[in-house]
Amino acid sequence: MASEGHKTTATKLVYMANQIAAFFHTQPKDEAVAGVADHINHFWEPRMRTQLFAILEQEDNGLDDLVVEAAKQIRKPGPVPA
Amino acid sequence: MSLIEEIDYGTPASLSEKMITLTIDGNEVTVPEGTSIMRAAMEAGIEVPKLCATDMVDAFGSCRLCLIEIDGRNGTPASCTTPAMEGLVVHTQTQRLKDIRKGVMELYISDHPLDCLTCAANGDCQLQDMAGAVGLRDVRYGYEGENHVFAKAGIAANDRWLPKDESNPYFTYDPAKCIVCSLCVRACEEVQGTFALTIEGRGFNSRVSAGGRHDNFIDSECVSCGACVQACPTATLTEKSVIEIGQPEHSKVTTCAYCGVGCSFKAEMRGEELVRMVPWKDGKANRGHSCVKGRFAYGYSTHKDRILNPMIREKITDPWREVTWDEAYKYVANEFRRIQYQYGRNSIGGITSSRCTNEETYLVQKLVRAGFGNNNVDTCARVCHSPTGYGLKQTFGTSAGTQDFDSVDYTDVVMIIGANPTDGHPVFASRLKKRLRKGAKLIIVDPRRIDLVRSPHVQASYHLPLRPGTNVAVVTSMAHVIVTEGLFDEKFIRERCDWDEFQDWAAFVASPEHSPEAIEQLSGVPAQALREAARLFATGGNGSIYYGLGVTEHSQGSTTVMAIANLAMATGNIGRKGVGVNPLRGQNNVQGSCDMGSFPHELPGYRHISDDQTRDIFDKLWGVKLQDEPGLRIPNMLDAAIDGTFKGLYIQGEDILQSDPDTKHVAGGLAAMECVVVHDLFLNETANYAHVFLPGSTFLEKDGTFTNAERRINRVRKVMSPLNGYADWEVTQNLAKAMGLGWDYKHPSEIMDEVALTTPSFAGVSFDLLDKEGSVQWPCNEKAPLGTPIMHIESFARGKGKFIRTEYVATDERTGPRFPLLLTTGRILSQYNVGAQTRRTDNVIWHEEDRLEIHPHDAEQRGIRDGDWVKVASRSGETTLRALITDRVSPGVVYTTFHHPTTQANVITTDFSDWATNCPEYKVTAVQVGVSNGPSDWQVKYDEQARQSRRIVPVFDAAE
Numbered sequence A: 001m002a003s004e005g006h007k008t009t010a011t012k013l014v015y016m017a018n019q020i021a022a023f024f025h026t027q028p029k030d031e032a033v034a035g036v037a038d039h040i041n042h043f044w045e046p047r048m049r050t051q052l053f054a055i056l057e058q059e060d061n062g063l064d065d066l067v068v069e070a071a072k073q074i075r076k077p078g079p080v081p082a
Numbered sequence B: 001m002s003l004i005e006e007i008d009y010g011t012p013a014s015l016s017e018k019m020i021t022l023t024i025d026g027n028e029v030t031v032p033e034g035t036s037i038m039r040a041a042m043e044a045g046i047e048v049p050k051l052c053a054t055d056m057v058d059a060f061g062s063c064r065l066c067l068i069e070i071d072g073r074n075g076t077p078a079s080c081t082t083p084a085m086e087g088l089v090v091h092t093q094t095q096r097l098k099d100i101r102k103g104v105m106e107l108y109i110s111d112h113p114l115d116c117l118t119c120a121a122n123g124d125c126q127l128q129d130m131a132g133a134v135g136l137r138d139v140r141y142g143y144e145g146e147n148h149v150f151a152k153a154g155i156a157a158n159d160r161w162l163p164k165d166e167s168n169p170y171f172t173y174d175p176a177k178c179i180v181c182s183l184c185v186r187a188c189e190e191v192q193g194t195f196a197l198t199i200e201g202r203g204f205n206s207r208v209s210a211g212g213r214h215d216n217f218i219d220s221e222c223v224s225c226g227a228c229v230q231a232c233p234t235a236t237l238t239e240k241s242v243i244e245i246g247q248p249e250h251s252k253v254t255t256c257a258y259c260g261v262g263c264s265f266k267a268e269m270r271g272e273e274l275v276r277m278v279p280w281k282d283g284k285a286n287r288g289h290s291c292v293k294g295r296f297a298y299g300y301s302t303h304k305d306r307i308l309n310p311m312i313r314e315k316i317t318d319p320w321r322e323v324t325w326d327e328a329y330k331y332v333a334n335e336f337r338r339i340q341y342q343y344g345r346n347s348i349g350g351i352t353s354s355r356c357t358n359e360e361t362y363l364v365q366k367l368v369r370a371g372f373g374n375n376n377v378d379t380c381a382r383v384c385h386s387p388t389g390y391g392l393k394q395t396f397g398t399s400a401g402t403q404d405f406d407s408v409d410y411t412d413v414v415m416i417i418g419a420n421p422t423d424g425h426p427v428f429a430s431r432l433k434k435r436l437r438k439g440a441k442l443i444i445v446d447p448r449r450i451d452l453v454r455s456p457h458v459q460a461s462y463h464l465p466l467r468p469g470t471n472v473a474v475v476t477s478m479a480h481v482i483v484t485e486g487l488f489d490e491k492f493i494r495e496r497c498d499w500d501e502f503q504d505w506a507a508f509v510a511s512p513e514h515s516p517e518a519i520e521q522l523s524g525v526p527a528q529a530l531r532e533a534a535r536l537f538a539t540g541g542n543g544s545i546y547y548g549l550g551v552t553e554h555s556q557g558s559t560t561v562m563a564i565a566n567l568a569m570a571t572g573n574i575g576r577k578g579v580g581v582n583p584l585r586g587q588n589n590v591q592g593s594c595d596m597g598s599f600p601h602e603l604p605g606y607r608h609i610s611d612d613q614t615r616d617i618f619d620k621l622w623g624v625k626l627q628d629e630p631g632l633r634i635p636n637m638l639d640a641a642i643d644g645t646f647k648g649l650y651i652q653g654e655d656i657l658q659s660d661p662d663t664k665h666v667a668g669g670l671a672a673m674e675c676v677v678v679h680d681l682f683l684n685e686t687a688n689y690a691h692v693f694l695p696g697s698t699f700l701e702k703d704g705t706f707t708n709a710e711r712r713i714n715r716v717r718k719v720m721s722p723l724n725g726y727a728d729w730e731v732t733q734n735l736a737k738a739m740g741l742g743w744d745y746k747h748p749s750e751i752m753d754e755v756a757l758t759t760p761s762f763a764g765v766s767f768d769l770l771d772k773e774g775s776v777q778w779p780c781n782e783k784a785p786l787g788t789p790i791m792h793i794e795s796f797a798r799g800k801g802k803f804i805r806t807e808y809v810a811t812d813e814r815t816g817p818r819f820p821l822l823l824t825t826g827r828i829l830s831q832y833n834v835g836a837q838t839r840r841t842d843n844v845i846w847h848e849e850d851r852l853e854i855h856p857h858d859a860e861q862r863g864i865r866d867g868d869w870v871k872v873a874s875r876s877g878e879t880t881l882r883a884l885i886t887d888r889v890s891p892g893v894v895y896t897t898f899h900h901p902t903t904q905a906n907v908i909t910t911d912f913s914d915w916a917t918n919c920p921e922y923k924v925t926a927v928q929v930g931v932s933n934g935p936s937d938w939q940v941k942y943d944e945q946a947r948q949s950r951r952i953v954p955v956f957d958a959a960e
């Protein structure tokens, strides 16, 4: 039961990514992968995307297949300007 | 400066397009057919004496003062009830008329106290004016006869006399001064739509009655909108503030700072003291009407709780220490720079306010982007209407609501989803009810039986009481009916939308699992009612959809917005008067704060931060290099704070600790930061976690603009000096200067000029234009120099309208054995949002506490009686409040408002949120409810902590 303890940011990111995937699953297939990637590129701050890539490295990361597939199109954050 | 006097034409304008010409006192006048002779005369500048007519309500013709003579007709008809007709020759002043009028006035005055010199309405009394206008010099009847004026008749009690009713905190009713013109009754019916007042008795015995248990205003149906007070021609109904202070001597037009309707008011002043707020008839959002909040609830602006000096503390466990403004700015600048040096450029951010002006919001996002050098700026619109922005942008190409409020006058079928206009957007509700009384049909989709479902002279055709969280299923199912029964508007769709996308969508919604019968089980909405409602919407003429937070604050908020847009496109209800998709925005400037670039991914005008051309405009103007990556949203900021990468926050005019979900998480995030700066009127709940407090100013104390739910940019005008010394935009500017930015705005108009310069949809906006036009709706530019009342008239902003599949995905916040009930939240009329302002006015008389509404069946099962203290527990936390047993909610659903901090409703809400925008899912929380014996541990602990953190050590010789 999620919020009874404190959820970690990682758990939340997985949850959010999967929520996005759940919407795009119902869209026409060719739009779905690009849709997930676009959405994350548009709205996720670099820190969040960096963490997402770290999560993607792990096995059993709990991410929806659509997110995994979309990962190739998700932008890798560059260094933060000083 | 002088008092703005509005012309009273005596009767409402006629909407007819056919013009007719008549002669009045030798002047030719041309007016629309259906105009009264009284109004026609006034348009020619001739004021016929009147006592029972005003242009806000229909004429009644009872006072017999407005008589006229017409050539070729016998008698002396009343000009207020006689329509102007082609060729009539009218005389407004003849010997016969003069005699009759004098006689009428004599009768009135013989039953009226002659205490004009000490009367509160002295100088603002129609009766007084008319006595003067007709040349009344003497009253032949004497004042000793039967009357309503004196408490005693000789030595006996005068049983016609009634004492004053002072029960309403804002106005009094003094029956001794009433002339029974029925203007108040008509205003309550026609303008407000509440029907609280009646005329009781007949002839000399007749009088105004508020009904109810004690026949006084406070126990009646009255909602204290003040329309009757405004309409009353005598001192019978008078604002208490006028009685106390006296008549105003100058006024300025300004805009209400409460809800997204954005009513225009004349702030009537005496010196720097506000005497009263009077709705402005030329205000295009409200057309001369208002609700109790805007008209009366401004007392917070001078409340003793207001903090007027900046304060600092190193640790949040320390007491506050008052400092000079300079010290405060320097402290914040040093801290923010230190934090950035230590934890990186992206470790700080800002939150803009939907309560502040466009100009102030623009400056805060500019400070973040240009001064902090990152895009970590967000706004509390995140927690209310961000899904509207996302959903409408995807489908129509712009996040804007499509209509103006006037559009409601032309609608035939109104569908309201997840909004409660009589409480949340009262003046819109009054305008809607007016239209409904004239025959428009109403469909309500809401878990709770809101007032509009059934109220005097309004009856919804359908109320679909869905289970919280099933909006997408229900709206998609309506589309199913429309598509499978062939009720869609093929011509519109072929012309205006992408036909292939429509076909894909139509096939999707037509599948049997979206049929009303299939979703009845999960939504609780009877299939037959849903089918009939869908048919009515598709075939009933102009169909309009109005929706509120009951749509957006769900894990599928954005999806529901798209489903609504689909429905409007499928039925061809876009691009003209009377139709459209209309988000009812919560706070006064939610629309504006979004327009001004408050979201971390968007620059002003909804342009994505990754767009090189847009960034270039700002890079050049501001002399910086903007980051091309989106910044953190509020929930992400809090997560990052807990992870240790986000350490400093400037919060202008928001109380995220109270307004955001999952209070414990917000508190944890704030506590993990090293410099939290709260800029507000009061030590709000968030300030418990702040290190710096910068005093804010009220809307009465500054110039600027608010943008309401219809995209209307309204002026806010300063009527008094800021008690704290500085308008909020000045504070932000000074902070920016302390951080080394060379800003030098002399007036908010210069900030708006910068917005116009950089943002195409605002290119034509300036304070000059607003002063000239009163208001404009964006887009306002070369193509639409006076703004755009209705969007998407010829084509959609994105070109072709886009149909998007909307699959229902159940929220993960589910009921189960431990948490079997669904909690949903809302608001009530007299209080506003987290209540920081309204709780500091006499409005508390209507809502002393938040109550938990629970169905009798659920209450009985748990042994709960009305008024019992109950504990509400969710997976996140628990709180206590008192129960209110009612069948307004269905079994299985409980409901509460969130206006009081001790309720801590957000301790129980979870961190689930909209998939697209992270707008929190306030409207669905699985809970258990049981009897309790007092406040929860959290409430006790919280109260103690709040008390501790509000301690202030005064510094007596603060060197200013």
Ligand code: SF4
Residues within 6 Å of the ligand: B177, B178, B179, B180, B181, B182, B183, B184, B185, B208, B228, B231, B232, B233, B234, B236, B237
């Ligand atoms: S209270 Fe005022 S408006 Fe109402 S009937 Fe009396 S005089 Fe007219």
Ligand code: SF4
Residues within 6 Å of the ligand: B184, B187, B188, B192, B194, B195, B196, B197, B221, B222, B223, B224, B225, B226, B227, B228, B229
């Ligand atoms: S204040 Fe408004 S609701 Fe109350 S009686 Fe007057 S018009 Fe009616």
Ligand code: SF4
Residues within 6 Å of the ligand: B256, B257, B258, B259, B260, B261, B262, B263, B286, B290, B291, B292, B293, B294, B295, B425, B426, B427, B428
């Ligand atoms: S709160 Fe809303 S409806 Fe009421 S006066 Fe203000 S803007 Fe108008």
Ligand code: FES
Residues within 6 Å of the ligand: B049, B050, B051, B052, B053, B060, B061, B062, B063, B064, B065, B066, B067, B078, B079, B080, B081
């Ligand atoms: S104003 Fe026309 S009858 Fe009273």
